[in-house]
Amino acid sequence: MKLMDIFGALKRDMDFIERQLYRSIEGDEELLSETSLHLLKAGGKRLRPVFVLLGGKFGTYDLEKLQHVAVPLELIHSATLVHDDVIDDAGTRRGKPTVKAKWDNKIAMYTGDFLYAKALTLATRLPIPELHRILAKAMVQMSIGEMEQIRDFFNTEQSVRQYLLRIRRKTALLIAISCQLGALASEASSRIHTQLYRYGYNVGMAFQIRDDLLDLCGTEKSLGKPPGSDMRQGNITLPVIYALQDPEIREPLLAELEVIRSNGMEADAGRAIGMILSSPGIRxxxxxxxxxxxxxxxALEGLPESKSKTHLKEIALFVNKRSY
Incomplete structure (x- = not known):
């Protein structure tokens, strides 16, 4: 099942959000608008705006209000990507040149900062103090997650718990509040937006684990980058952590990871990937x-039966079986 098949019912509203997304970065400064547009045009699943809209269906649905949540959350997500590309020294994203590759690191960092600032500016159009507190707290946690990832580059001794805490902050949290804030902006009950937060958190955790699996099991065509890119960048993900717990391959895999560390993005990760794929780490x-x-x-149990609840179930199942 394709993602766009799941969200066909939201197409008109998502087209509106997409237009507002592009408009949000127009006109302030020519180069920043150009670099931001380049990033946005690279595409993406737009999962976070979709979650905002579906969360909004559980209250008084108002697209004019929800755009001030959906657009900022996608801008924040985009800002994290452009910053990640600088940290990872990534040349491509979704098969297209990154901002840092097409321009340079300084321009990329200022582009990310610009997107964060635009996101916060747009969110203030909703006079909901609780929403602003949740958003600000999430951004702090996301920044901590970024620092944790840098700290743990090539850390082959990290635990599963460390990994899970990192992806909670880097990925799951933004998906969780996307579901939550859509409901909050639509004046749904606190019980509903709490349940939607739990739903989004768990989907976000699974999403990142699947992303890390795809980096090892996917193809360059489907990924838009060579398989094993995470390892080359020093990011030790869950399948690798589990594989390192296998005494039969731990030492040879550690040796391969050290070779990759020495050669960086030019390293051949093929042997390491082969070891991980043959280990229990993937399963x-x-x-x-x-x-x-x-x-x-x-987490969806007890929510009112609706098409939106059905869509949320379908998204969860899609996330867990996705191949891109």
């Missing part, structure tokens, strides 16, 4: 992703 990571999806579906 164990898939099982954990399954458990998070189960928790996400449980």
């Amino acid at each position: 164990r990571a898939e099982e954990l992703a399954d458990r998070f999806i189960g928790k996400a579906l449980d």
Whole structure:
């Protein structure tokens, strides 16, 4: 099942959000508008705006209000990507040159800062103090997650708990508040937006684990980058952590990771990927992703029956089986 098939019912509203997304970065400064537009035109799943709209369906649905949540959250997500590309020294994203590759690191960093600032400016158009507190707290946690990832580059001794805390901050939190803030902006009950937060958190955890699996199991065509890019950048993900727990391959895999560390993005990760694919690491990571999806579906129990609830279930199932 394709993502766009799931969200066909939201197409008109998502087209509106997409237009507002482009308009949000127009006119302030020519180069920043150009670099931001380049990033946005690279595409993406736009999952966060979709979650905002679906969350909004549980209250008084008002697209004019919801745009001031959906657009900022997608801008924040885009800002994290452009900053990540600088940290990772990434030349491509979704098969297209990154901002840092097409311009330079300084321009990329200022582009990310610009997107963060635009996001906060747009969000202030909704006079909901609780929404602003949740958003600000999430941004602080996301920044901590970025620092944790840098700290743990090539850290082969990190635990599963460290990994899970990092992806909670880097990925799951923004998806969780996308579901929550859509409902909050639409004046749904606190019980509903709390349940939607739990749903989004667990979907976000599974989403990142699947992303990390795809980096090892996917193809360059489907990923838009060579498989094993995470390892080359020093990012030790869950399948690698699990593989390192296998005494039969731990030492040879550590040796391969050291070779990759020495050669960086020019390294051949093929042997390391082969070891991980033949280890229990892939299966164990898939099982954990399954458990998070189960928790996400449980979080929807008790919510009013609606097309939006059905869509949320379908998204969770899609996330857990996605191949891109």
